[in-house]
Amino acid sequence: MRVHVADHPLITHKLTVLRDRTTTSPVFRSLTEELVTLLAYEATRNVRVDPVTIETPVTTTTGVTISQPRPLVVPILRAGLGMLEGMTTMLPTAEVGFLGMARNEETLEPTTYAERLPDDLSDRQCFVIDPMLATGGSLSAAVHFLFDRGAVDVTAICLLGAPEGVAALEKSTQGRDVNLVLGALDERLDENGYIVPGLGDAGDRLYGTV
Numbered sequence: 001m002r003v004h005v006a007d008h009p010l011i012t013h014k015l016t017v018l019r020d021r022t023t024t025s026p027v028f029r030s031l032t033e034e035l036v037t038l039l040a041y042e043a044t045r046n047v048r049v050d051p052v053t054i055e056t057p058v059t060t061t062t063g064v065t066i067s068q069p070r071p072l073v074v075p076i077l078r079a080g081l082g083m084l085e086g087m088t089t090m091l092p093t094a095e096v097g098f099l100g101m102a103r104n105e106e107t108l109e110p111t112t113y114a115e116r117l118p119d120d121l122s123d124r125q126c127f128v129i130d131p132m133l134a135t136g137g138s139l140s141a142a143v144h145f146l147f148d149r150g151a152v153d154v155t156a157i158c159l160l161g162a163p164e165g166v167a168a169l170e171k172s173t174q175g176r177d178v179n180l181v182l183g184a185l186d187e188r189l190d191e192n193g194y195i196v197p198g199l200g201d202a203g204d205r206l207y208g209t210v
């Protein structure tokens with residue numbers, strides 16, 4: 001697994017505001033969208049493109065266009081939905097699949113309550129989006145859903161990751177072509193499985209349930 005941790009003052013600045021407990025849901029939502037566009041820039045570095053010839057007002061030249069079949073973007077509901085608009089702004093032709101997952105707050109095990117993905121992912125570049133990589137249970141399960149459909153090229157984008165989650169994802173995807181792009185690698189998990197320093201419960205902060 002290749003891991004890329006963003007090291008850019010704009011990203012760190014926006015994450016600092018996101019972490020602040022006084023940041024309101026509307027600001028949290030718009031910062032999440034802004035952050036994902038910055039992380040998508042790194043995450044799509046190897047997006048497949050084909051050469052294309054076009055006419056400028058001055059001459060004929062060659063450029064590139066995103067290859068077919070289109071990339072697939074998969075937000076993990078709920079919190080991953082907060083990153084969808086930012087991601088599709090950067091990849092407007094992408095298809096969107098959905099996985100609904102909720103972590104049991106006692107066992108920390110994820111359960112899957114919704115799934116809508118194309119049947120065959122063998123020739124698709126897949127981008128999974130979820131703001132939080134904590135124990136890694138949810139993201140590992142999501143990536144294995146994609147492997148089960150034949151995916152061989154998977155990139156996950158998270159705003160924050162814990163070392164425990166990175167290690168768990170690495171272990172569960174050994175021998176596979178997986179990229180992980182993080183806005184920051186935090187210190188650890190606390191006794192409740194929350195990322196420290198973290199930002200709290202991303203879903204609740206996005207959708208105002210606290």
Ligand SMILES: O=P(O)(O)OC[C@H]1O[C@H](OP(=O)(O)OP(=O)(O)O)[C@H](O)[C@@H]1O
Nearest residue numbers: 077078079102103134135136137138203
């Ligand atoms: O790495 P893990 O230990 O599995 O934890 C991370 C998961 O927890 C959060 O979702 P949550 O289960 O809170 O659901 P929500 O998005 O509906 O709030 C987060 O968005 C991840 O999906």
Ligand SMILES: O=c1cc[nH]c(=O)[nH]1
Nearest residue numbers: 134194195200201202
């Ligand atoms: O810190 C955490 C851990 C899991 N899920 C969250 O939303 N936040």
Ligand SMILES: [Mg+2]
Nearest residue numbers: 201202203204
């Ligand atoms: Mg949550």
